[in-house]
Amino acid sequence: MDLRYLLDRPTAAERAAVDEVLGPPPSGWDGGEFTHLDGHVAHGGHEARARRHLLLPALHAVQDAVGSVSKGALGYISERLTVPPAEAYGVATFYALIDTRPRPATLLHVCDDIVCSRYGADELKQSIAAELGPSGGDESGVGWLPSPCLGQCDRAPAVMTHRAGVGYHNIAPAQPAMLSDLQVDELPAGPIHQDRSTLTLLRRIGVVDPGSLDAYRANGGYEGLTRAITLGPRGVIEAMDISGLRGRGGAAFPIGLKWRGVADADGEDKYIIANGDESEPGTFKDRILMEGDPFAIVEAMTIAGFATGATKGFVYVRGEYPVAERRLTEAVSQATQAGLLGSDVAGAGFVFDIEIRRGAGAYICGEETALFASIEGLRGEPRQKPPFPTEHGVFGKPTSVNNIETLVAALAVLDGGAEQFAAIGTERSTGPKLFCISGDVARPGLYEVPFGTTLRDLMDLAGGVRQGKAVGAVLVGGAAGSFVDPDTLDMELTFEGAAEARTGLGSGAVIVFDETTDFGSVLRRIAQFFRDESCGQCVPCRIGTVRQEEALARLAAGRPLGAVAEEMQRLDDLARVMADASICGLGQTAASAVQSAIRLGLMAGAAQ
Amino acid sequence: MTMLEEPITIVSARVDGADVELPAGSTVLEACREAGADLPTLCYGPTMTAANACRVCMVEVEGSRTLVPSCSRKLDEGMEIWTGSERAVHSRRLVMELLASASELDRAGPDLERWMGEARARPGRFGPPEPATPRVPPDPGHHHPPNTFAASVAEPPKIEDELYVRDYSRCILCYRCVDACGVEHQNTFAIAVAGRGFDARISTEFDVTLPESACVYCGNCIAVCPTGALAGRIEWDMRGQGTWDESSQEVTRTVCSYCGVGCNLDLHVQEGRIVSVTSPHDHDVTLGNLCIKGRFGWMYVDSGRGV
Numbered sequence: 001m002d003l004r005y006l007l008d009r010p011t012a013a014e015r016a017a018v019d020e021v022l023g024p025p026p027s028g029w030d031g032g033e034f035t036h037l038d039g040h041v042a043h044g045g046h047e048a049r050a051r052r053h054l055l056l057p058a059l060h061a062v063q064d065a066v067g068s069v070s071k072g073a074l075g076y077i078s079e080r081l082t083v084p085p086a087e088a089y090g091v092a093t094f095y096a097l098i099d100t101r102p103r104p105a106t107l108l109h110v111c112d113d114i115v116c117s118r119y120g121a122d123e124l125k126q127s128i129a130a131e132l133g134p135s136g137g138d139e140s141g142v143g144w145l146p147s148p149c150l151g152q153c154d155r156a157p158a159v160m161t162h163r164a165g166v167g168y169h170n171i172a173p174a175q176p177a178m179l180s181d182l183q184v185d186e187l188p189a190g191p192i193h194q195d196r197s198t199l200t201l202l203r204r205i206g207v208v209d210p211g212s213l214d215a216y217r218a219n220g221g222y223e224g225l226t227r228a229i230t231l232g233p234r235g236v237i238e239a240m241d242i243s244g245l246r247g248r249g250g251a252a253f254p255i256g257l258k259w260r261g262v263a264d265a266d267g268e269d270k271y272i273i274a275n276g277d278e279s280e281p282g283t284f285k286d287r288i289l290m291e292g293d294p295f296a297i298v299e300a301m302t303i304a305g306f307a308t309g310a311t312k313g314f315v316y317v318r319g320e321y322p323v324a325e326r327r328l329t330e331a332v333s334q335a336t337q338a339g340l341l342g343s344d345v346a347g348a349g350f351v352f353d354i355e356i357r358r359g360a361g362a363y364i365c366g367e368e369t370a371l372f373a374s375i376e377g378l379r380g381e382p383r384q385k386p387p388f389p390t391e392h393g394v395f396g397k398p399t400s401v402n403n404i405e406t407l408v409a410a411l412a413v414l415d416g417g418a419e420q421f422a423a424i425g426t427e428r429s430t431g432p433k434l435f436c437i438s439g440d441v442a443r444p445g446l447y448e449v450p451f452g453t454t455l456r457d458l459m460d461l462a463g464g465v466r467q468g469k470a471v472g473a474v475l476v477g478g479a480a481g482s483f484v485d486p487d488t489l490d491m492e493l494t495f496e497g498a499a500e501a502r503t504g505l506g507s508g509a510v511i512v513f514d515e516t517t518d519f520g521s522v523l524r525r526i527a528q529f530f531r532d533e534s535c536g537q538c539v540p541c542r543i544g545t546v547r548q549e550e551a552l553a554r555l556a557a558g559r560p561l562g563a564v565a566e567e568m569q570r571l572d573d574l575a576r577v578m579a580d581a582s583i584c585g586l587g588q589t590a591a592s593a594v595q596s597a598i599r600l601g602l603m604a605g606a607a608q
Numbered sequence: 609m610t611m612l613e614e615p616i617t618i619v620s621a622r623v624d625g626a627d628v629e630l631p632a633g634s635t636v637l638e639a640c641r642e643a644g645a646d647l648p649t650l651c652y653g654p655t656m657t658a659a660n661a662c663r664v665c666m667v668e669v670e671g672s673r674t675l676v677p678s679c680s681r682k683l684d685e686g687m688e689i690w691t692g693s694e695r696a697v698h699s700r701r702l703v704m705e706l707l708a709s710a711s712e713l714d715r716a717g718p719d720l721e722r723w724m725g726e727a728r729a730r731p732g733r734f735g736p737p738e739p740a741t742p743r744v745p746p747d748p749g750h751h752h753p754p755n756t757f758a759a760s761v762a763e764p765p766k767i768e769d770e771l772y773v774r775d776y777s778r779c780i781l782c783y784r785c786v787d788a789c790g791v792e793h794q795n796t797f798a799i800a801v802a803g804r805g806f807d808a809r810i811s812t813e814f815d816v817t818l819p820e821s822a823c824v825y826c827g828n829c830i831a832v833c834p835t836g837a838l839a840g841r842i843e844w845d846m847r848g849q850g851t852w853d854e855s856s857q858e859v860t861r862t863v864c865s866y867c868g869v870g871c872n873l874d875l876h877v878q879e880g881r882i883v884s885v886t887s888p889h890d891h892d893v894t895l896g897n898l899c900i901k902g903r904f905g906w907m908y909v910d911s912g913r914g915v
Contacts, residue, residue, distance in 0.1 A: 004798075086799055090801050532805060533805070539662050540702070550734070581703060
């Protein structure tokens with residue numbers, strides 16, 4: 001391609017960061033020094049373009065090293081990968097964790113989402129602003145930005161720090177005093193409040209060293225793969241069918257059906273993707289699994305590869321989960337060294353490799369087709385389905401995208417047997433399930449219960465409503481879910497029970513709000529979340545999420561446009577068009593929490 | 609030996625209760641139009657792969673949980689399609705209301721005006737639109753809190769040279785200019801979508817001006833823009849002065865004299881003066897595309913110095 005590149009040159013540090021990912025430039029045509037040979041031979045072309053999928057890792061490398069991506073750095077990456085600079089800029093400006101304007105060397109991302117707000121996030125922001133100046137500023141070499149949910153809701157309020165050249169760290173719970181000394185250690189994955197010996201999915205969390213393959217193997221690790229190899233690929237898929245295991249990411253698609261779809265799809269190149277881009281407000285289960293039991297994810301993906309014939313796996317880890325990324329990277333490296341990944345996995349004669357990819361601050365990239373685009377080096381925009389990923393997934397190849405918890409549950413199917421798994425829970429919702437309880441409960445955290453447990457029992461496990469208050473409402477399924485009122489606490493937590501209660505289990509987030517809650521402000525924060533996280537591709541979501549937030553703001557201010565009933569009609573119209581006509585699940589669920597709150601009469605000022 | 613063409617398979621479906629038959633590979637939109645339905649489209653262009661972004665052509669398909677974009681969904685055997693169902697009509701009206709509440713659409717042509725009229729779209733119901741302000745660099749995820757206006761994409765027009773105006777207050781982010789500049793037609797890649805959500809916009813790298821960018825001034829983005837956000841400078845100036853009058857323009861088809869490709873040119877002449885040059889979208893050489901010479905290389909005609 002005859003592309004025109006930027007004339008700005010990268011600094012030595014930027015160049016080194018990019019070369020760390022892409023290797024040194026092979027010729028003068030790729031941004032290296034021109035030699036006399038370059039006048040006779042041109043490299044690049046298709047070979048360089050085939051590496052477009054390294055665009056986001058290269059942008060990350062520069063952002064990590066210097067704190068932002070300058071014209072010179074973007075230009076150099078464009079040249080190295082033969083990506084038009086305008087497109088590279090389009091990709092860079094899609095992600096909240098990539099900055100295309102100078103930023104201070106230290107940046108604090110301060111969560112002010114619906115859970116952290118109940119734990120003093122606003123006061124935290126105020127004290128940070130008092131010390132560092134307004135958000136986005138750079139008065140002291142340290143800047144801060146408000147952030148959507150950081151997935152630390154079990155220890156709110158949360159802050160994520162980025163120090164150029166050092167790395168990302170989570171601080172939770174965060175207090176203003178801690179922010180003056182940022183030398184923080186890695187947080188442990190837990191705490192888990194339940195007795196581990198009674199648990200299946202969480203049994204190794206906090207008990208077994210997540211950094212040691214030997215410790216993993218001494219605690220039941222890789223027994224599942226051994227069984228899978230005995231069963232054979234078809235046998236594994238049949239076991240998944242018998243287990244009744246359905247996906248835990250929100251869509252509840254049967255895993256056996258998905259794996260069979262990929263196994264039966266035409267073509268040699270097939271992929272397994274572990275979706276660890278958990279970004280649903282109130283959700284942190286996948287973080288705890290990735291941080292606390294990374295080998296389980298590696299093993300489960302290997303089994304998925306064996307069952308489907310896929311030879312390559314990606315773990316797409318949320319950019320805000322630095323510990324999970326480090327642990328998984330280490331786990332992949334140890335498994336590879338032990339021959340449990342590579343060209344002859346466990347001596348069983350099949351090929352499987354895993355690559356870790358890091359998200360960069362975009363909720364939408366948890367949507368599977370947006371995730372493909374993100375891996376491929378494009379903007380993380382979803383596409384219309386069909387075609388479905390089992391036929392046409394990442395790089396256009398058959399792909400199974402599985403949520404992290406689903407993969408760990410698949411391992412449990414092989415460990416304990418499919419029949420035993422199916423015996424847990426109800427007929428249509430089988431197995432153990434993780435729920436992230438946060439908000440106004442005494443012991444927020446991750447809890448493993450059999451499907452069919454009631455919401456009330458789950459809340460009791462978490463110690464009930466904190467400070468002896470009564471329940472106002474519970475948001476089930478995160479920002480994309482629906483509120484249920486105190487009369488519905490006896491609902492069974494199953495896919496079918498949730499549907500009956502006009503909600504969905506979604507990602508397994510359960511956020512409890514006590515009776516004193518100002519639901520108007522909670523709804524505005526949810527509306528803000530969808531507005532900020534919409535990819536902007538389709539009209540119902542791009543503009544609908546903005547109009548929804550505007551209407552809620554007017555209602556909160558007591559200044560409706562026309563009568564209150566007109567505002568409610570507008571909100572209803574917006575909810576319908578977003579649900580009916582958006583491309584993906586983000587827009588389709590962007591009004592769900594708001595509409596449920598209106599139905600339950602939670603919104604003061606909305607009385608007609 | 610005679611060469612046999614691939615046999616054409618016929619797919620049958622029903623649109624609003626009427627049977628239609630089309631060749632396999634046809635879209636739902638083609639089926640609807642075959643059945644006589646006047647479905648609106650904005651991001652869809654006949655010479656381009658459907659971008660599937662504006663969602664104005666949505667129809668109800670039996671068995672589908674959500675509405676279906678007719679422009680990009682392939683027709684399946686036995687599909688039962690409803691273009692006039694309450695859901696489909698509601699969705700179309702809302703999409704047009706939302707678009708017109710955020711972007712200036714008075715140059716989007718008579719079709720849209722008719723569709724909006726038929727749908728009884730009232731874009732004003734979302735409040736007074738925000739006046740034009742210069743747009744800050746895209747800051748994905750950064751929140752712009754609502755004010756008393758309905759947020760809009762209004763910004764001052766970008767006039768950086770004698771040939772183009774980019775008046776992004778009229779942009780609906782249909783991706784057609786990006787696709788035309790990129791793989792669909794020109795392969796120049798001067799522009800892309802940057803930013804995210806409502807903050808997304810069409811941009812060069814780091815928003816550099818067009819003369820500084822990779823732009824080659826072929827004008828093929830102008831040729832596919834459905835809303836007048838991209839316009840030739842002369843047209844834009846005349847519209848601003850109120851002197852642009854398409855009904856009085858005479859269109860003369862000729863062949864470009866610059867090279868041997870043989871692109872058809874349509875000279876749009878108003879009061880004896882060429883005011884713009886286009887190429888027909890159905891021309892099998894150009895598909896509506898030209899290069900800088902064909903589209904803009906006629907200024908000498910008006911130089912007053914003779915040929």
